[in-house]
Amino acid sequence: MSESDVANRLIDAARECFLNDDYHRVTTRQIAAKAGVAVSMIRYYFGSKDGLYEDMIRQTLLPLIDAVDQLSLNGDWDFGDFFELYYAAMQRNPKFPALVLKVMALNEGPGKNVIRQLLERGRQRGSYRLAEIQGENIQPDDPKYDLLRIAFVSLAMFPMLAKPVFEEQMGQVMGPAFLRQLAEFNGQILKSGLQNL
Incomplete structure (x- = not known):
């Protein structure tokens, strides 16, 4: 088994464990057992449970x-x-939106800084694109961009968080075809909202 294979197996096992249980209840022994490797490999590759x-x-x-x-x-x-x-x-990764919500809203687990860094990367890219669309110099801290960003995150996350409830109410699965339609519709909502900023 190669080194990258061991690390990838640990990441896959950790994802499954953390998606199915609270951070503090998951042990490194559980993760290692699911990955089929020695628990010492977590320290070797990631330093700690937090690092993993x-x-x-x-x-x-x-x-x-x-x-x-x-x-x-x-x-x-x-x-x-x-x-x-x-x-x-x-x-x-259908349970991942709930994990992100737990990290950001409930401060569960050590991943808040990682998510913030990744969101900031997307925030900077988005502000540049918004400036191109509107033909003006909109900075990442402009209130216009914050409105757009919050609307985008809301429209993106909520359907996936409430997916089982929506599917039950609609009597259908929100499969790839439905989600493509929803993506297009939500894109039109944002585009229309931009015209009124």
Whole structure:
């Protein structure tokens, strides 16, 4: 087993454990057993349970942030593309929005700084793109951008957090086709809101 394979197995095992239980109840022994490696490998690769937790969050969110970076560098996109990327990433990890909420709102686990860093990266990219769209110099601390950012996070996270309730009420699964429609619709909402700023 290669070194990267061991580290990846630990990250996958940690993701499963932390998504299914509270941070303080998950032990390094549980994670190591699920990964099929010695518990000492957690210290070797990540330094501690906290280090593994932070890396698990980073590895789960980075593909989404990297994809957003690529969209931001290319002028041929709209807000719906961002929603579609987020919904697709969350479908692969359906319990992850709840984990992010626990970290940010309840201060559970040590991952708050990691999530803040990644959100700040997206915030800076988004402000530049917003300035391009509106044809003016909008800085990341401009109230216009904050309104847009909060609306985006709300429209992105809530459908995934409340997905089981919505599916029960609608009598259908919010699968990829439905989420693409929702992404396009939410993109239009943001675009329309921008015209009134």
